[in-house]
Ligand SMILES: *[C@@H]1O[C@H](CO)[C@@H](O)[C@H](O)[C@H]1NC(C)=O
Ligand SMILES: *[C@@H]1O[C@H](CO)[C@@H](O)[C@H](O)[C@H]1NC(C)=O
Ligand SMILES: *[C@@H]1O[C@H](CO)[C@@H](O)[C@H](O)[C@H]1NC(C)=O
Ligand SMILES: *[C@@H]1O[C@H](CO)[C@@H](O)[C@H](O)[C@H]1NC(C)=O
Ligand SMILES: *[C@@H]1O[C@H](CO)[C@@H](O)[C@H](O)[C@H]1NC(C)=O
Ligand SMILES: *[C@@H]1O[C@H](CO)[C@@H](O)[C@H](O)[C@H]1NC(C)=O
Ligand SMILES: *[C@@H]1O[C@H](CO)[C@@H](O)[C@H](O)[C@H]1NC(C)=O
Ligand SMILES: *[C@@H]1O[C@H](CO)[C@@H](O)[C@H](O)[C@H]1NC(C)=O
Ligand SMILES: *[C@@H]1O[C@H](CO)[C@@H](O)[C@H](O)[C@H]1NC(C)=O
Ligand SMILES: *[C@@H]1O[C@H](CO)[C@@H](O)[C@H](O)[C@H]1NC(C)=O
């Protein structure tokens with residue numbers, strides 16, 4: 001019996017090999033217009049002029065040597081794009097002995113060619129009578145795609161077009177017919193015909209808002225519109241052994257791009273169903289996007305993706321899932337919406353896939369009316385389902401357009417392009433919004449990504465530089481609420497010139513347990529990726545914040561020690577200071593000074609705390625600016641904070657502002673070089689667009705984020721608020737619109753009640769505007785920002801003095817205190833908003 005099992009297993013393996021082998025040898029790859037065979041992207045491409053294979057080209061047309069010298073992207077297919085076949089009359093590629101389901105891919109790369117202007121080309125393609133495209137104008141199509149990308153803040157330079165179709169062949173000959181539109185011409189650079197070993201689609205599919213319908217999807221023929229590896233890197237054709245498919249990055253399709261955050265775990269993922277291996281390669285399931293951290297943001301929003309589609313067709317939407325985190329059901333239960341309708345309620349990946357790390361997919365059918373051209377896919381928590389958390393998850397996404405009466409072609413792109421060209425002036429940087437809601441990045445996630453990165457890039461970087469990079473950047477981009485951290489590998493040189501002021505106290509675990517009442521959850525004041533933060537009281541009665549690393553946290557012991565060393569050296573009135581640490585029994589605990597008034601953000605909005613006065617706001621900003629200025633200039637080579645935001649500005653009992661969570665790393669070639677744009681992110685909404693574009697970090701990135709903080713202080717709203725109308729979602733963008741019109745006061749926090757000096761606000765708005773300059777070079781230094789803020793405070797103080805005489809009578813008559821008289825040590829808790837009325 002046992003032997004039989006092994007034997008059948010062996011047989012299965014062998015037949016599996018044979019199958020893939022077969023599928024590769026049955027694939028046909030053609031380099032059009034070429035006389036020679038070439039190996040590109042790990043496959044052999046046959047020149048269509050050398051063909052003695054199973055295909056023939058009737059009426060050859062002209063083979064041309066396309067000049068691809070102007071290509072500015074780096075496509076693996078570039079060698080194929082050096083030649084093309086040009087046709088002014090209809091041209092047939094006829095294949096023999098091709099049966100069953102196939103991916104058919106057509107590669108087009110526009111080229112400059114003698115007397116012909118490729119901008120004027122226009123042609124159609126059919127496959128055994130199924131019309132694939134009509135009046136295709138390749139340069140337009142590419143320009144359109146680039147525009148779409150730019151709109152989401154991505155500097156993209158697509159230069160070629162690859163169209164993919166899924167077609168079933170049930171006759172002896174398979175004919176691809178290319179025909180120029182009247183009087184025009186067409187061209188083709190390469191053709192791929194890749195058989196599918198299994199059926200890709202099931203016979204019956206859920207219709208959105210209806211029942212399952214029986215559809216012969218394969219029979220009908222379809223076009224792949226989008227194929228995304230959600231929350232992960234691009235997957236290249238060579239990495240998808242089952243079909244040479246390309247999986248794009250998803251963030252540029254998100255409405256608030258990256259409004260969710262990437263998680264990753266590549267251990268031991270298997271397909272939920274045996275015959276699913278054709279559906280998608282495993283790397284698709286290894287990465288996912290989830291909603292941002294529970295404790296920090298109220299998750300009353302959806303993760304949303306928006307796609308442009310052709311009106312009047314039916315679409316098959318395939319969603320790929322794999323639970324990577326939770327080991328039981330009912331942890332993440334969410335709803336799936338397609339074009340604003342509920343496609344699925346109560347969706348629990350763990351439950352449906354049958355466990356953690358199970359690759360699973362569902363399909364939906366959505367007919368798009370002839371009046372709309374967008375497809376929205378949204379995932380949001382199903383609050384009615386009573387799950388443990390509010391969260392959603394998506395690993396991959398595909399959208400296929402199904403043919404309608406033997407037709408897949410849609411002609412309207414040119415008009416669409418014209419329209420969007422008209423709008424192109426308003427293409428602003430969507431980076432901030434782009435960056436979306438993930439206002440927090442988990443240390444664990446970062447570390448996983450970094451480790452992943454280190455592992456896969458080992459050839460490129462020495463182990464040393466990699467681990468050093470890890471030591472440096474694993475900290476700064478992460479979150480913590482009430483504790484500060486700093487340091488980096490090789491930190492000596494950075495801090496070398498600064499005297500050691502004090503090394504933190506070493507606490508025993510017993511002391512920590514006593515201080516926190518054995519980590520009593522009632523004393524919990526914050527939770528971050530690193531771990532939990534408790535309020536505690538040490539021997540002498542001093543209140544402290546105690547940060548306890550999550551045992552699962554990847555942070556290594558050496559890094560922990562370096563952190564302690566560096567933190568105890570960084571001392572400044574406007575930086576949260578460390579008191580001590582405890583590293584007993586595998587625990588990693590840091591003890592910080594307690595900040596009685598919590599985060600700046602909590603005093604701006606989203607809580608019942610009384611509003612800060614304009615003077616207090618200015619003072620808080622000045623304090624934070626001092627702290628940053630010290631970080632930038634105090635140490636020999638400067639430290640970039642990299643996560644400046646209102647939750648990292650803490651206020652002590654006297655409302656003195658202190659930067660926390662600081663001390664990331666210096667700029668260095670290793671850092672620039674190893675930066676992964678999609679992996680490491682700061683806090684969205686605060687992120688410097690230049691850093692986003694170039695991945696070059698400088699102090700000016702902090703200045704940008706600080707500019708956003710200034711706006712948040714004026715407007716008292718979240719930097720990203722997806723519940724607002726589109727033009728208001730991103731605070732930086734919206735407020736800058738008003739600031740440029742010199743109308744910032746119209747959107748000021750109404751709770752300030754006109755109790756501010758208009759001149760002071762004007763100065764304040766101008767600094768914020770300068771901080772948000774697109775180019776880092778133009779932005780002021782923190783020193784300059786500080787100077788201007790102090791000036792704004794002086795203006796305000798003078799204004800108060802002149803107004804005092806007039807207003808004091810009224811104030812007295814109301815028995816209230818003019819808030820500006822309270823000064824720095826005002827006890828806000830005693831004053832209510834009405835006290836501020838004057
Ligand atoms: C190219 O490959 C085809 C099919 O394998 C073969 O028949 C042909 O001889 C090759 N041509 C050249 C120039 O190598
Ligand atoms: C293209 O280049 C090849 C070799 O570089 C040459 O043999 C061929 O004649 C050229 N074809 C045209 C149309 O210029
Ligand atoms: C191409 O094939 C189609 C369909 O098989 C046929 O109708 C047409 O005449 C062919 N065209 C040429 C130029 O051979
Ligand atoms: C051509 O097709 C026949 C079946 O029709 C197949 O046996 C043969 O291997 C094919 N040749 C190539 C080079 O693909
Ligand atoms: C084709 O159009 C693009 C953009 O509209 C333009 O930049 C390019 O110069 C045009 N090419 C030719 C050969 O006219
Ligand atoms: C896009 O990137 C290219 C090269 O990477 C650069 O030359 C070009 O100026 C960039 N465009 C924009 C708008 O940033
Ligand atoms: C996949 O396997 C299931 C049984 O596990 C079978 O019912 C189904 O037909 C298979 N699907 C395909 C496309 O082969
Ligand atoms: C799908 O189409 C094939 C070929 O036309 C046919 O044999 C099969 O019965 C169809 N299946 C369904 C469910 O209609
Ligand atoms: C990845 O998943 C495996 C299996 O579920 C789990 O044991 C491991 O801890 C996970 N790794 C990370 C870094 O979360
Ligand atoms: C991988 O998964 C299989 C089945 O789910 C399990 O038996 C095996 O122990 C797992 N391996 C690891 C390293 O987690």
Ligand SMILES: *[C@@H]1O[C@H](CO)[C@@H](O)[C@H](O)[C@H]1NC(C)=O
Pocket residue numbers: 339340372374376
């Ligand atoms: C879905 O709702 C959004 C606004 O909530 C709207 O902009 C969009 O057009 C709607 N989409 C469809 C297909 O109705």
Ligand SMILES: *[C@@H]1O[C@H](CO)[C@@H](O)[C@H](O)[C@H]1NC(C)=O
Pocket residue numbers: 299300301302337339340341378380
């Ligand atoms: C999520 O999207 C759906 C469909 O557009 C909408 O009905 C729902 O209100 C959204 N949820 C939130 C919290 O915005």
